[in-house]
Amino acid sequence: KNEVEQSPQNLTAQEGEFITINCSYSVGISALHWLQQHPGGGIVSLFMLSSGKKKHGRLIATINIQEKHSSLHITASHPRDSAVYICAVNIGNQFYFGTGTSLTVIP
Amino acid sequence: KAGVTQTPRYLIKTRGQQVTLSCSPISGHRSVSWYQQTPGQGLQFLFEYFSETQRNKGNFPGRFSGRQFSNSRSEMNVSTLELGDSALYLCASSLDWTFSYEQYFGPGTRLTVT
Numbered sequence: 652k653n654e655v656e657q658s659p660q661n662l663t664a665q666e667g668e669f670i671t672i673n674c675s676y677s678v679g680i681s682a683l684h685w686l687q688q689h690p691g692g693g694i695v696s697l698f699m700l701s702s703g704k705k706k707h708g709r710l711i712a713t714i715n716i717q718e719k720h721s722s723l724h725i726t727a728s729h730p731r732d733s734a735v736y737i738c739a740v741n742i743g744n745q746f747y748f749g750t751g752t753s754l755t756v757i758p
Numbered sequence: 759k760a761g762v763t764q765t766p767r768y769l770i771k772t773r774g775q776q777v778t779l780s781c782s783p784i785s786g787h788r789s790v791s792w793y794q795q796t797p798g799q800g801l802q803f804l805f806e807y808f809s810e811t812q813r814n815k816g817n818f819p820g821r822f823s824g825r826q827f828s829n830s831r832s833e834m835n836v837s838t839l840e841l842g843d844s845a846l847y848l849c850a851s852s853l854d855w856t857f858s859y860e861q862y863f864g865p866g867t868r869l870t871v872t
Binding site (some may be wrong): 658680681684686692693694695696699711737739744746747748749750751 | 845
């Protein structure tokens, strides 16, 4: 049983397309994180959400606590957005990660 | 401000040996968390330290341990290495309770067990 489910697993887009990555979790949480991992391993925290919506540049993250669902949107995608995107939640005192969405943006 | 640093970056060990990895957090950050990433299991939480105390622990055997020093630097130790311990080990620092604050990740230590 996976506490965190991400979809899609893989995503290929043309430059300029609008992209949505989804994350669902099984029980109530207090916060959800979206992380970006580039080839080579480095991880960057994109957003931390407990409610509503956050925007940073071309990235938008939303969370619906009642539906236990979060989305990460990328507007006007660019090849430099190619990376693995991972959502993570804390349930109790444990942290759980989604399996990641591998995004490739083609010029 | 310097970022999170991890040493060593690469390590090759033999089954049965032990290994110690080091993590230096961003200045002023008091929380350090450790994660294991493998192709099969993805990212998994190992433990979190705050003010030299382990606050939370993931579902890993007792061979995995850690500690935090008064300057917030942290080490993790894996004893009696197994082939399955080959992984990228990441640490992250944050101001306080890991999941309520933005985390800053180090570059990771890639451990290979032969």
